[in-house]
Amino acid sequence: MATSxxxxxxxxxxxxxxxxxxxxxxxxxxxxxxxxxxxxxxPVDAMLGAAxxxxxxxxxxxxxxxxxxxxxxxxxxxxxxxxKDDRLDRLAEASAEVGLxxxxxxxxxxxxxxxxxxxxxxxxxxxITSTLFLWLxxxxxxxxxxxxxxPENRARLSAVMGSLAALLVPFIHLTxxxxxxxxxxxxxxxxxxxxxxxxxxxxxxxxxxxxxLLFFALLRVRMRWAALRDARAAMEAA
Amino acid sequence: xxxxxxxGATGVATAVATGAATLTPSLAVEAEGLVRAxxxxxxxxxxxxxxxxxxxxxxxxxxxxxxxxxxxLLGGLLKPTKGTTRLHGVPLPxxxxxxxxxxxxxxxxxxxxxxxxxxxxxFAAECQGxxxxxxxxxxxxxxxxxxxxxxxxxxxxxxxLQQRVSIARALVHGPRLVLLDEPYxxxxxxxxLAFTDALRELKAGGxxxxxxxxxxxxxxxxxxxxxxxxxxxxVYDEHTPHGGFDxxxxxxxxxxxxxxxxx
Amino acid sequence: xxxxxxxxxxxATNAGHAAPAFLADALxxxxxxxxxxxxxxxxxMAATVFAVLSVVIxxxxxxxxxxxxxxxxxxxxxxxxxxxxxxxxxxxxxLELSERAYDGLLASQVSRESIFVGKVLANLAFVAGVxxxxxxxxxxxxxxxxxxxxxxxxxxxxxxxxxxxxxxTLFAAIASNTRLAELLLPMMTLPFFVPLVxxxxxxxxxxxxxQPLEDAMPWFxxxxxxxLVFVTACIVVFPYTIEE
Numbered sequence: 232m233a234t235s236x237x238x239x240x241x242x243x244x245x246x247x248x249x250x251x252x253x254x255x256x257x258x259x260x261x262x263x264x265x266x267x268x269x270x271x272x273x274p275v276d277a278m279l280g281a282a283x284x285x286x287x288x289x290x291x292x293x294x295x296x297x298x299x300x301x302x303x304x305x306x307x308x309x310x311x312x313x314x315k316d317d318r319l320d321r322l323a324e325a326s327a328e329v330g331l332x333x334x335x336x337x338x339x340x341x342x343x344x345x346x347x348x349x350x351x352x353x354x355x356x357x358x359i360t361s362t363l364f365l366w367l368x369x370x371x372x373x374x375x376x377x378x379x380x381x382p383e384n385r386a387r388l389s390a391v392m393g394s395l396a397a398l399l400v401p402f403i404h405l406t407x408x409x410x411x412x413x414x415x416x417x418x419x420x421x422x423x424x425x426x427x428x429x430x431x432x433x434x435x436x437x438x439x440x441x442x443x444l445l446f447f448a449l450l451r452v453r454m455r456w457a458a459l460r461d462a463r464a465a466m467e468a469a
Numbered sequence: 470x471x472x473x474x475x476x477g478a479t480g481v482a483t484a485v486a487t488g489a490a491t492l493t494p495s496l497a498v499e500a501e502g503l504v505r506a507x508x509x510x511x512x513x514x515x516x517x518x519x520x521x522x523x524x525x526x527x528x529x530x531x532x533x534x535x536x537x538x539x540x541x542l543l544g545g546l547l548k549p550t551k552g553t554t555r556l557h558g559v560p561l562p563x564x565x566x567x568x569x570x571x572x573x574x575x576x577x578x579x580x581x582x583x584x585x586x587x588x589x590x591x592f593a594a595e596c597q598g599x600x601x602x603x604x605x606x607x608x609x610x611x612x613x614x615x616x617x618x619x620x621x622x623x624x625x626x627x628x629x630l631q632q633r634v635s636i637a638r639a640l641v642h643g644p645r646l647v648l649l650d651e652p653y654x655x656x657x658x659x660x661x662l663a664f665t666d667a668l669r670e671l672k673a674g675g676x677x678x679x680x681x682x683x684x685x686x687x688x689x690x691x692x693x694x695x696x697x698x699x700x701x702x703x704v705y706d707e708h709t710p711h712g713g714f715d716x717x718x719x720x721x722x723x724x725x726x727x728x729x730x731x732x
Numbered sequence: 733x734x735x736x737x738x739x740x741x742x743x744a745t746n747a748g749h750a751a752p753a754f755l756a757d758a759l760x761x762x763x764x765x766x767x768x769x770x771x772x773x774x775x776x777m778a779a780t781v782f783a784v785l786s787v788v789i790x791x792x793x794x795x796x797x798x799x800x801x802x803x804x805x806x807x808x809x810x811x812x813x814x815x816x817x818x819x820x821x822x823x824x825x826x827l828e829l830s831e832r833a834y835d836g837l838l839a840s841q842v843s844r845e846s847i848f849v850g851k852v853l854a855n856l857a858f859v860a861g862v863x864x865x866x867x868x869x870x871x872x873x874x875x876x877x878x879x880x881x882x883x884x885x886x887x888x889x890x891x892x893x894x895x896x897x898x899x900x901t902l903f904a905a906i907a908s909n910t911r912l913a914e915l916l917l918p919m920m921t922l923p924f925f926v927p928l929v930x931x932x933x934x935x936x937x938x939x940x941x942x943q944p945l946e947d948a949m950p951w952f953x954x955x956x957x958x959x960l961v962f963v964t965a966c967i968v969v970f971p972y973t974i975e976e
Contacts, residue, residue, distance in 0.1 A: 312972055368923040375920055378910035382508040384975060388906050391972050392920065395902070398965055402927035402958055409950055410930060465509020546839060548976050562976070565752050569841045577832035581764070583771040592764055596757065596840040598750040622771075638836065642749070 282347035291442035300330025308393025514701035572644035597642035629660035761850025
């Protein structure tokens with residue numbers, strides 16, 4: 232017996248379209264609160280100066296965008312090829328977009344930090360270089376999604392790319408690390424210093440929590456939007 | 470899974486007839502409860518049918534009725550969302566070898582324009598595992614009266630001739646089921662008549678045809694079974710084992726069923 | 733001039749069919765692709781013209797006193813490699829789609845994997861062919877002294893070409909389903925070429941500078957690992973690019 236090539240949305244399972252999402256609003260408030268705390272209520276780093284505070288935004292964005300978003304994209308792509316569930320496709324789509332945003336934050340804050348710390352806008356440091364390549368990869372993935380007309384083909388083809396992207400990530404890390412090993416940068420960035428003084432550590436952890444909330448809130452909203460769009464397309468086609 | 474010893478086509482009819490004697494049931498195509506969905510939409514919504522050897526099923530209907538999808542399901546080119554289909558007892562889609570039971574002809578020529586007529590047909594023959602592909606190619610090109618152009622690149626041929634080469638490509642391996650997806654598109658009257666003649670011979674040789682067309686005249690001339698589809702379902706189904714449909718009556722019925730709902 | 737029934741033809745009718753054979757099918761498809769490219773020559777011409785133009789431009793904008801040849805040449809070589817490769821990859825599925833010959837191929841008994849491997853072999857030949865012209869051109873224009881290291885250099889080119897052909901063919905298959913195939917192909921593939929081109933360029937640089945090969949080993953191992961992983965992965969994943 233052939234497996235279903237696509238699931239059919241039952242009308243009763245449509246998510247509601249809410250004008251304001253409570254969870255998202257909450258997470259935005261949380262991020263705002265953490266920014267306030269970071270700027271005014273956290274001590275300034277003696278060595279690195281006020282610009283160091285970018286770190287409270289840069290690192291959580293990196294963790295969510297690089298590890299969580301790309302991880303979700305990779306896993307849902309591979310699972311889609313196996314299970315063919317539309318929800319996995321929507322998860323991949325949402326993770327890619329939200330991940331692109333978060334990685335964009337990393338790529339925007341990185342040069343600002345670099346400029347204030349070392350006087351150059353860009354440093355070919357291992358992590359940020361990898362982030363750049365991954366950002367381009369996810370961008371290519373989203374452009375592919377936009378270029379395929381039929382929803383079934385779109386899900387299948389982007390899952391193929393997502394699965395290969397999963398394999399690519401370790402190779403990019405290795406390549407960049409090997410490259411960096413030859414040209415050590417001016418200062419080695421070690422943002423995850425476990426030896427942060429308590430107030431800075433607290434701010435960092437709060438920021439981590441706030442960004443995680445924001446990520447999942449955006450993911451949920453984006454997935455809901457995708458479900459509505461797909462349901463509408465199905466109704467129009469019928 | 471009995472795959473009968475097949476032929477390289479010496480003549481289309483002889484080739485198909487030789488294989489016929491060794492096959493199991495007299496039923497060529499058996500489809501049950503076929504459903505195929507794309508996203509939320511069911512292009513084919515619960516179709517069951519059987520066809521015997523030598524039958525020609527003509528599928529008519531407006532665009533989007535599911536004709537091409539059903540055609541591809543019956544040939545094992547698409548996997549059904551639900552339901553099953555069998556060709557001479559072989560469940561489709563099956564393993565790779567089963568694909569050689571089917572020949573596909575469409576309004577695209579499916580040829581490589583830069584290659585010659587012979588190269589195109591020979592390539593298709595070899596891909597279908599035809600032994601002595603050279604002889605089979607020569608034979609089928611001769612049968613379709615394009616042997617004199619065998620060494621010309623396909624892109625220099627007229628549309629009608631290209632269509633004949635396309636038929637040669639589809640038949641060189643002696644398929645049991647021939648799928649025809651709007652083959653009359655772009656053919657002038659002469660070309661259409663020649664094409665219908667070729668298909669008649671094919672039927673006579675025991676192959677089963679499934680024809681999707683908007684050309685009521687030619688379609689009815691060949692059909693032993695005429696079906697009008699709408700919304701993925703059969704809305705009219707008439708079986709005349711020896712052909713001989715009444716064309717004006719069918720045309721009137723077609724207009725009523727197809728245009729009425731669209732008005 | 734009808735085929736008729738001849739004694740020779742009669743034996744053909746009872747000959748039966750051959751089962752699909754992976755290697756034979758792949759080679760037949762590769763040969764067909766290369767024959768078509770040979771007849772039309774469009775992609776090969778475009779790639780060669782691009783290569784020669786690039787070499788000339790890089791040569792004339794280069795200040796030999798500021799940068800030694802062996803520092804610039806690897807970059808030139810591998811930029812040309814990547815972009816001329818892309819020119820060839822686009823036509824790999826383009827030729828199948830102009831008259832929907834691909835549908836006919838998919839409806840035959842050849843396996844999907846053999847279609848993929850056949851096309852990869854054809855693309856490999858294409859890329860290697862362009863490199864065969866580019867390498868001597870670069871060596872000549874930049875006055876490089878490669879000497880005994882030619883063998884190693886050719887080995888690197890072949891390894892990198894294999895990776896490029898495999899990944900590029902797969903994405904060409906994906907892109908052929910879209911409206912913007914020619915734009916999309918470079919966008920999708922360039923991040924994938926990074927772990928291919930950088931190791932290849934680094935290893936070439938070591939060779940051209942005359943440094944010991946052992947130093948370049950980590951890069952070379954990365955290149956080979958990429959080939960192994962991605963050639964396998966692409967073969968496995970290729971059937972999913974086909975609608976069924």
